[in-house]
Amino acid sequence: MTKLSVVLYLLLIFVNFNSIAADCSSYLDRYVPTSRFVIHHNGTFTDKVTGLMWSRCFAGMIWVNDKCEGDWLESNLEESIKQANHSVYAGFTDWRIPNTNEILTIIEYSCYPAVNDDLIKFLPPTTHIQVWTNTFVDDEATWGVGAYMVSLNYGAGLNEWGATSEMFSLHVRGGDKI
Amino acid sequence: MKIFKALCFIWLSMILISCGGGGGQSIDKIVPVDTPVTPPVGLAVAGFNQLLDITWKRVDGASSYSIYFASEPNVNKDNYMTLSDGNVISGVASNAFSIAPLENGKTYYLSITAVNLKEESSNSYEVSVTPNYMSILNSEVNDTGQTGCFDGYYNMIDCGDEGALIGGDSSYGRDALMAQIKKLGDGPESFDFTKLDIHGGELPYESTSHSCVKDNVTGLLWEIKKNDEQLHHYQALYSYYSTDKKFIGDLPFFGIKNGGVCEGSDCDTESFINAVNDEIYCGYTDWRVPTVRELNTFNHVRSHSIDNVLYEEGIIRFDIQHEYSNTTWTSTVPFDALKPMFMFYGGRFASMDFFKIHNTRLVRGSYLGANDD
Numbered sequence: 001m002t003k004l005s006v007v008l009y010l011l012l013i014f015v016n017f018n019s020i021a022a023d024c025s026s027y028l029d030r031y032v033p034t035s036r037f038v039i040h041h042n043g044t045f046t047d048k049v050t051g052l053m054w055s056r057c058f059a060g061m062i063w064v065n066d067k068c069e070g071d072w073l074e075s076n077l078e079e080s081i082k083q084a085n086h087s088v089y090a091g092f093t094d095w096r097i098p099n100t101n102e103i104l105t106i107i108e109y110s111c112y113p114a115v116n117d118d119l120i121k122f123l124p125p126t127t128h129i130q131v132w133t134n135t136f137v138d139d140e141a142t143w144g145v146g147a148y149m150v151s152l153n154y155g156a157g158l159n160e161w162g163a164t165s166e167m168f169s170l171h172v173r174g175g176d177k178i
Numbered sequence: 179m180k181i182f183k184a185l186c187f188i189w190l191s192m193i194l195i196s197c198g199g200g201g202g203q204s205i206d207k208i209v210p211v212d213t214p215v216t217p218p219v220g221l222a223v224a225g226f227n228q229l230l231d232i233t234w235k236r237v238d239g240a241s242s243y244s245i246y247f248a249s250e251p252n253v254n255k256d257n258y259m260t261l262s263d264g265n266v267i268s269g270v271a272s273n274a275f276s277i278a279p280l281e282n283g284k285t286y287y288l289s290i291t292a293v294n295l296k297e298e299s300s301n302s303y304e305v306s307v308t309p310n311y312m313s314i315l316n317s318e319v320n321d322t323g324q325t326g327c328f329d330g331y332y333n334m335i336d337c338g339d340e341g342a343l344i345g346g347d348s349s350y351g352r353d354a355l356m357a358q359i360k361k362l363g364d365g366p367e368s369f370d371f372t373k374l375d376i377h378g379g380e381l382p383y384e385s386t387s388h389s390c391v392k393d394n395v396t397g398l399l400w401e402i403k404k405n406d407e408q409l410h411h412y413q414a415l416y417s418y419y420s421t422d423k424k425f426i427g428d429l430p431f432f433g434i435k436n437g438g439v440c441e442g443s444d445c446d447t448e449s450f451i452n453a454v455n456d457e458i459y460c461g462y463t464d465w466r467v468p469t470v471r472e473l474n475t476f477n478h479v480r481s482h483s484i485d486n487v488l489y490e491e492g493i494i495r496f497d498i499q500h501e502y503s504n505t506t507w508t509s510t511v512p513f514d515a516l517k518p519m520f521m522f523y524g525g526r527f528a529s530m531d532f533f534k535i536h537n538t539r540l541v542r543g544s545y546l547g548a549n550d551d
Contacts, residue, residue, distance in 0.1 A: 042229075085344065
């Protein structure tokens with residue numbers, strides 16, 4: 001019985017820690033203060049300064065009962081963009097992957113991983129949370145076309161990355177389409 | 179004994195599950211179900227991009243709420259179906275809700291009822307809201323200058339070509355709205371710059387004697403490097419030093435004092451800033467090292483990131499180039515104390531330590547409602 005209860009308890013710990021929370025610096029000011037945003041009740045939030053609306057869940061998940069459910073999408077650049085094009089989330093169908101300037105408006109450098117988890121929920125349980133931008137970069141010398149990405153765990157800078165790499169995505173809407 | 183074990187396991191499981199459950203809804207004050215419910219008060223509504231948020235005060239004894247809305251006034255539970263866009267959302271358990279997608283620019287009228295097992299209250303008073311969309315043209319977000327599309331394989335192609343993958347950077351933002359943009363100054367793609375002389379006076383866009391460039395989108399003012407072997411020399415290298423930041427926890431470590439190679443000041447970032455402020459450079463005395471997100475707004479991404487179009491167009495007159503370092507400091511301090519500082523090189527940002535020297539392009543102004551320093 002003892003063994004069983006230990007197993008069960010570990011299982012519960014695993015469930016509870018299935019997604020991770022951000023750990024924030026106590027001595028740095030927040031770059032992405034929650035007060036800059038309005039958190040809606042359908043899994044989205046609006047940046048009052050930029051006007052952009054963001055998904056609180058990573059791409060691939062849906063908002064149910066104040067939680068993100070489903071699986072984190074981790075895919076190559078083309079699939080990630082197509083998935084965003086076809087995404088239906090919170091009733092909206094105009095989701096997309098943010099560009100470099102847009103993603104940097106919500107990167108919280110003073111936290112690890114580098115997000116404000118008042119806003120973005122249910123981080124993938126990995127130490128390699130890399131998210132795509134839709135800003136392409138052509139590096140013929142190495143891997144051809146790719147895009148800039150941000151690693152939320154290591155440095156949170158912009159880096160050029162090959163299109164075949166598999167990464168997570170955050171989705172944004174607004175910002176005016178052609 | 180086996181049965182006892184099994185029972186014990188079930189009992190223990192229930193305890194563990196109830197412990198691990200977390201969360202839980204708040205339960206309204208227990209009121210007999212046959213007590214009449216009153217209509218909600220304290221309604222507040224706000225409009226966003228194709229979305230509205232509505233909140234109200236909880237009603238004693240209510241088990242749920244119904245939100246009636248339409249694009250005509252005087253909506254209630256009896257007439258909503260006869261009104262334009264009339265609709266109801268029933269069974270709302272909390273006292274806050276977002277409705278989407280809605281039409282921007284259209285005014286919606288809303289009224290709420292409280293519901294319990296016995297009855298539905300009369301309608302609350304009515305509130306109205308017009309969802310609206312803040313165009314990127316009215317925000318501080320610069321675009322990247324990217325105009326090409328990815329073909330899904332290995333190439334950048336024109337977005338009108340067959341096989342172009344739609345959904346990339348060039349499909350959205352200021353660059354996609356070129357026809358609607360009215361620039362205060364000029365610049366490639368949707369960039370909008372005004373050149374200033376050393377006293378802050380405006381210069382024509384064609385000028386090559388500018389000392390600063392104002393970005394009319396972000397509002398930031400950028401220092402322009404010169405080829406004059408003086409304070410703003412484009413090949414200067416600075417160590418990072420700042421006495422107004424604590425970098426690694428509470429350790430009193432401010433960086434490296436005067437560790438670079440430069441002209442006109444001690445060769446660290448703080449000494450350089452002080453010297454530029456003493457000049458009242460372009461009319462200002464609040465120059466600082468930019469953050470990562472600020473520096474990226476001053477970068478035109480074409481296909482190769484190192485082909486900075488702003489340099490080719492003469493906006494940035496002398497690019498920060500050096501055989502040792504094509505890099506510049508930012509003031510962004512990430513959480514990871516092992517890599518305490520970002521640097522920027524050709525469109526990329528990466529973590530770097532203090533024991534290096536880089537050029538520094540100063541900035542002044544605020545971005546995203548905050549002074550980023």
